[in-house]
Amino acid sequence: MATPAFDRIPVSPNEDPDNKPFFDAAREGKLLIGKCLDTGKTFFPPRHVSPFTLSNNVEFVESKGLGKIYSWSVQRGKEPYCLAYVTLEEGPTVMSNIIQTDLDAVKIGQSVKLVFKATEGAPVPMFTPV
């Protein structure tokens, strides 16, 4: 028996000067992650401060939007949806939703790709099985 994901409208993200590049890019369909130029390491969520050195020597780089499900859970009820952690090919793991799929078929290790989901504000990055 399949459980279709409820097509919920996410609450809009609270935009601020720090996350502005991320949500500006989201409006253009691009998923940005952080890159620390002191260490060369990527991170998420992106911010203007490196989580490895606390310097501002960082840049926002585009992710290919491909990854694998690290873990997941379905919030049951009348409007079921799937919360998940997705590990991007670039390294960081991001909290997201798995959408447009049968929720009973979601699995750890499953390959997923980026799909932006509209809100009343900026769109937010979600994923669907490849």
Place this chain on the structure above:
Amino acid sequence: MPPRLTRGGIRSTLHLYPERKHRHERNSMSQAYIVGAFEHPTRKADTKSIAQLHAEVAYGALQDAGLSVDDIDGYLCAGDAPGMGGLSMAEYMNLRKLRYIDSTDTGGSSYVIHVGHAADMIAQGKCDVCLITLAGRPRAEGMQTGTAVRSAGSGVPDEPFELPMGRTIATMHAMVAQRHMYEYGTTSEQLAWVKVAASHHAQHNEHAMLRKVVTVEDVVNSPMIADPLHRLDCCVISDGGGAIIVAREEIARKLKRPLVKVRGYGEAVKHQMAGAVDLSYSASVQSGKTAFSMAGCKPSDIKYASIYDSFTISVVLQLEDLGFCEKGQGGKFVADGNLISGVGKLPFNTDGGGLCNNHPSNRGGMTKVIEAVRQARGEAHPAVQVKNHDLVLANGKGGSLCTRHGCGTVILEAV
């Protein structure tokens, strides 16, 4: 030559001092004792304010200790206390002799961490008698604690990335359980044993919200809340609160209650580490290590353990992280009644815990310390009291195991 006080550049120079030890690793034992403990009997406080509940538990703990409000010179509370830090509650309770105030808030583990902070201040001679209070009424207020998306307020940097995803307390802990099952083969039936053990204990607690003894089948057949967690894998939502009084040894010895020494404690924080998410362990790895090192004992010396049980998976993770079993073996460890007093090797949450008894203000750390004190004193319900109670432990986890949380570990000794 005086020690160099400045640190050069961005890179840490601390590695140049490998002999450096934490104070507790070279210091002797603390001189703090838990002299008073009180758990509010209510589970639904329709007719009381939160401030009132704080004052009632404070009074209860003072009565238990045989002390008066004017003996209090240290006050510790967390985010459940109304007002700025502890200021409004200090005024409401008319605490006039405060020399130490602490509103460290790590969610439900705050009060476990507070015991350590109080012990530190007492050891340093900064104060003599510390009061710690917790109270709240989420049940009276109709709060959907685990299944609603809740915001911590504006300006929280992680929330724009998390709130649109609809994260709930239940789904976040469920992701930890899901991953544990994937990595270690843990089963729903094994998780259910945590609830079964708690229910065996709760049947003897007249104040417990859920006193019915349940089976593994009851748990796995209860409605799915957030895969793989069922309704009976989740703790209760209750009103009430509790208070603890920590005092220096000279005072403890003058009082008439059994002596319970704060022998070791530790605290730690874990989060998503900028995208390096690892759901296989909690901050209890570090808080436990610090506490056991300070106490000079090991997990196998512990006769009773209060373990934070927001969900069944929380208990499994903490037991592994504290070293009661190997990483990944928590499911096997809790199975077959191993946590049931008089049956298993490690009696836990003999009051029924958050799963069956009480989870006041959605913060279970206070009641964890209180039941550990009852056990150390030999004052738990006779049906669940452990025979040898020389060393007991209380462990708290606050926040979300999945994202950000703080853990506190306290080891108590019956002197």
